[in-house]
Amino acid sequence: MSMLLLLGSVVSLPTQTGLAHEGPDPIADWNFAPSSEEASLLEARRGPAAQLQGTYRWLEDDAGRALEFGGRDAIAIMATDHNMVADSLPTESFTIAAWVSIDEPREWGGLLGVIQDNGDAEAGWVLGYDDRHFYLGLATTGADDGNGHMTYLRGESNYALGKYHFVVATYDGRTMSLYVDGKLDASSEEQSGAILYPRTAPFVMGAYRDFNEFHAHQGRIRRMTLYNQVASAEWVAQEFAHDAAIAALPRYLTDPEFEIVVGPYLQNGRTDAMTIMWQTTREASSTIHWGTTAECEQHLPLERSAYVHEGTIGDLTPATQYFYRVESTDSEGTVLRSDVWTFRTAPDDDQPVAFAVLSDTQGNPQVSGKLAEFIWGHRPDFMIHSGDLVDNGENDRHWTEHFFPSLQPLIGRVPFYPVLGNHERNAPNYFEYMSLPAPEYYYTFKQGNAQFFMLDSNRDLDSESEQFRWLETQLAESNATWKFVCHHHPPYSSDENDYGNLWQGNRSTWGDLRARQLVPLYEKYGVDIVWNGHIHSYERTWPIREGRAVTSDAPRYLITGGGGGSLEQAGPTRPFFQNHVRRGHHVVLVAINGTHLEFKAYDLEGRLFDTFTIEKSR
Template sequence: MKISKINRYLLFAGLALFLIFGHARADGNTLNVFPERIVLNLTQTPYNSQAVTWRTQKMGTSPRAQIIRVSEFSSLESTPKIFSARTSAVDLDKKTTVYHHSVVFNSLEPNVLYAYRVGDDQHFSEWNQFITASEKLKSFTFLYFGDIQNQIQSMCSRVFRTAFQKQPDAGFWLFAGDMVDNGDDDKEWKEFFNAMGWIPRTIPLMLLPGNHEYPDRRFIPLEDYKISKLWRPHFTLPENGPKDLEETVFSFEYQGVCFVMLNGNELIEKQAKWLEKILSKNRQHWVIVSIHQPVYSISKRRNRTDFQKFFVPVFDRFSVDLVLQGHDHAYSRTFPLRNNQRVPDKEKGTVYVISIAGPKFYPISSRYDHLMAKTGSREPLFQSIRVDADTLHYTSYNIMKQVYDSFEIHK
């Protein structure tokens, strides 16, 4: 039987479409239970434990994680340790339910490289690696990012990749809120994880919520003003914060630094009392605080001053070294401050930084110019912060890896 050229073309096209869509359906079934959005988070004691969270679109048979020291990984006699996962079902809409799984690896050894993977009986992720922190004061570097929020995958991917190229051995990445524009929109979280790629599988992320991880308080009843239902399922963060604020307010210690993550969206007075208790017991050499909304706002759009009333006296009393912020979609760094004033040269004070990692920018006010060492706008940035025994080295970079700002704090 003769087949015309047109019929041959149609036959070939039909076969190609069958193979493409048939394969897609098969892959789709596999992807439903294959781990995605894998992310490491530090625990309160990152020298002996590590948290990992992941998601599947379908519930597997036995969600779990495996871990082994890298030095033992090639040994035929060694077997990974198994940790069963905690699983929560999250309804994205009336038709779609996804499953988030979390594990905290405990009883780890300080300053050791580990390999791990997550999954279930039939579908495991690739093996990834992380290194635990040292139990003692030891030099390290971490990266700090301001707001991302918009054009997450298309634009902010460049910032993340440039940051990784510049500082591939960072201990962790700290995000000061507004990772997305709408915290309840799962498509935006998908963009965030796509933009990050495999980075959070090997470098832990420490995140705090911005106002965009909450609903817009102008349009909802007060009782509905709660953090996005997607926040806690996506991340496994320390739960040592005040009641009702767990995993949005917390502290952790890392190689001589006490880090405190605050939530500028609710219960400020309650956090101030908790902060005082945390810092009164602190025995670490350095103290770094992060909060999304600024203490000294440089935006023309707003000027919130309640943090100056509730937080600044605590910062001053316990000699907080550095406060990392976002929200204003611009850049600023203060001189060392105490009691809302610039301190004389060589005296102890707190430096307050605001930064921006995304492509959305606001005009700058001159309101606090007398407190500012540097201000700027309209440029995505990331910050590398190296902490040594007696010096904190801070460097802000633009997307071309050029130094935008730098300073040091000496003990």
């Protein structure tokens, strides 16, 4: 007999095979043995049924039936508002018991939950997993700080991709417990009291979903049961032993559908060439079709089969519009064809040029996508990105679900030139996705009569460093009318706490001291603007020379960190270098015509909030 311990008393619980018993029923229990393989409804033995959406399929193995969630858009929705099914939700204590497998890690994977976790507004509960461990997230009345406080209890053991695990999460009003494969994996007493539910939230399975986040599960679920009482460790161990055949099933990973998951997008645009890249879910052989009309009458077969595809079209005419599309074929002969896109080659140095500046897009595709659409509306020739493209460069999905999809309307049509931020973590993903002049972590390029010098400010920048010596040589040799430098960390910043807490004292370095070692080069060789990020706000300095604000003929420092990351703000007083600061998401547009430069900064709603011009004598 299966046993449940509730507040010191022992009661009986049903096994998975039947519901005739002496103890309490689950408040929600779903049937993973549908009458039809075409079923789009996950029926419930108790509680609300779930409407299946996105990519899913029913599977059968030696231990029975399971539901496979395909990731990206897969989800089972019991209610769009949890208040509609309040009778099927726990209020003071609970047990969640599930047999699940994970095919692909997520930073915020979700299996079952009712949650809102938006900034410091936190309420509800969720059973899920991160890159390596299962977790239980919970907010209660006892830990409420006025806006809700969520504890994420993460397990100690690592899950195995493609293998079934029995995961049980419990809460008894005082203690959160997480069990994996019959054993206690973690516990916490940080929460207490009744469950603190949000005003409204969906009740879902197979995803982590709240107001502004959706992380779909990729893997299988074959059991999901929810009780409003608390399981004992003995019950958990017995249930795991009872279904040992499930744990013994061989490892199985979902074969992804063949599709273009990234791109196409543009890199390293020149007067006579353009590099085109994209990624497919399977290794494939590929071809770029291109031309001066939408027929794309010419083609360039790529030399090797790959997941990330890269090809460079050469012998092009400067300042000319071209059309392109890409095509990939997998080993089974399935062919993928992209839409037709356009690009324009770089202009000669006697023609005007326009570009955009964006930074710190991180994990906020709603904001970065809106800014990308705005930038594209102004038809720039290219974009520079001052680092922190993603929140975690080691996480594949931050690239495939955040950065590339949100910027696709822009970077499919204009090339972009990034630098490494601290959030990229120098990860192989960055170097796999980018095709930049060698050695890629620092490089230079020209567009029109402007030259850009792109640096990695995570590395050494002292006068003996590789980048310092390279930069001095490049600046000394440059004959460009306009010289711009871009690196992530700002030499000058008014930020309230990154360089000293200005709300607690008056000591600050007023910027990154490692990056400030480059300032003498900028002043010596006539750099016009230094583009930075890292601080999630906007700041423009006066021209600065020898530690003093001047009116002209000296570098200006521009922090454009409002591409999506959580916003920051300036300190309470104004340092000597500060000209214009603003808290808010934003983008910068620059237009150059000969010796004339126009600068404009726009907020998330497309409203102009800063502008200036520079006139040169040559």
